[in-house]
Amino acid sequence: MRDSTPRQMGVRRFGRVNWLGLGMLGLRETRRFMAVWQQTVLAPLMMAGLFLTVFALAFGPGAQSGGRADIMGLPYLAFLAPGILMMSVIQNAFANTSSSIVIAKVQGNIVDTLMPPLSAGELVAGYLAGSVARALMVAVLIGAAMTLVLGTLPAHPLWALGFVVMGAVMMGGLGILAGIWANKFDQMATITNFVITPLSFLSGTFYSVEVLSSPFRAATHWNPIFYLIDGARYGFAGASDASPWQGLVVCSGVTALVLISCWRLFDSGTRMKP
Numbered sequence: 001m002r003d004s005t006p007r008q009m010g011v012r013r014f015g016r017v018n019w020l021g022l023g024m025l026g027l028r029e030t031r032r033f034m035a036v037w038q039q040t041v042l043a044p045l046m047m048a049g050l051f052l053t054v055f056a057l058a059f060g061p062g063a064q065s066g067g068r069a070d071i072m073g074l075p076y077l078a079f080l081a082p083g084i085l086m087m088s089v090i091q092n093a094f095a096n097t098s099s100s101i102v103i104a105k106v107q108g109n110i111v112d113t114l115m116p117p118l119s120a121g122e123l124v125a126g127y128l129a130g131s132v133a134r135a136l137m138v139a140v141l142i143g144a145a146m147t148l149v150l151g152t153l154p155a156h157p158l159w160a161l162g163f164v165v166m167g168a169v170m171m172g173g174l175g176i177l178a179g180i181w182a183n184k185f186d187q188m189a190t191i192t193n194f195v196i197t198p199l200s201f202l203s204g205t206f207y208s209v210e211v212l213s214s215p216f217r218a219a220t221h222w223n224p225i226f227y228l229i230d231g232a233r234y235g236f237a238g239a240s241d242a243s244p245w246q247g248l249v250v251c252s253g254v255t256a257l258v259l260i261s262c263w264r265l266f267d268s269g270t271r272m273k274p
Helices: 019-034 037-059 076-107 120-150 157-181 185-201 214-220 224-237 244-268
Strands: none
Touching: 019 037, 019 076, 019 120, 037 076, 037 120, 076 120, 076 157, 076 185, 076 224, 120 157, 120 244, 157 185, 157 224, 157 244, 185 224, 224 244
16 A cells, blocks of 8 residues: 655655665666776786886896895885785776766766765765775785785785775765766866876885985875875785874875765766766
């Protein structure tokens, strides 16, 4: 028997959270990148392997056994590998949300996402679910390869997992902001090439920030991606330039600010027309 009781304006029949819609959006975002897993999951593993191979050849035996290639008391490859892993997580989490929104806007089907009874918070969570899933898959594959090649296990597994998830959420949120702002693929490429890539490369991925002069070292500490890279290095290798607790506080604050911004933009519908 149908419920004929009138509902107040603004009250959804799904309750406080539309779990079905949220789950379907997250599933759609996951299936979207899994449909091209060779590009979205396998390619980052190959790229990480190429980075490690090139630097191993460039530094010679010292990169693996110690000597002049040691950084922070670690062989260079052991120092480098966590940074490569987190850089892959960052780039893939950002790409997942940003590409999904921009493609939908360019193709004109973004309305199919906005019309269902999903709140702004549910839209943010659904898009982030795909980013976190992709980032975790990439992290697991690269982490397993690191263990096989270097013969080491994560020094602090919970810290490593925490920073990987934090990085996926933060960069997935930034991908949402970039996707909402961009209306064309070239605008999206501009953000990726001139903002995300430089910030990830200049964040201590390939070097310790202690080797930098004071102005550049201070500037690096204003880069939140530095704390993601540094936190991942602490989790996997047990060494870091900054306190992991400081990194956790900074990354949590930045992530909260990013998610609030995403919610406000979805709630207002800003720049969401195709």
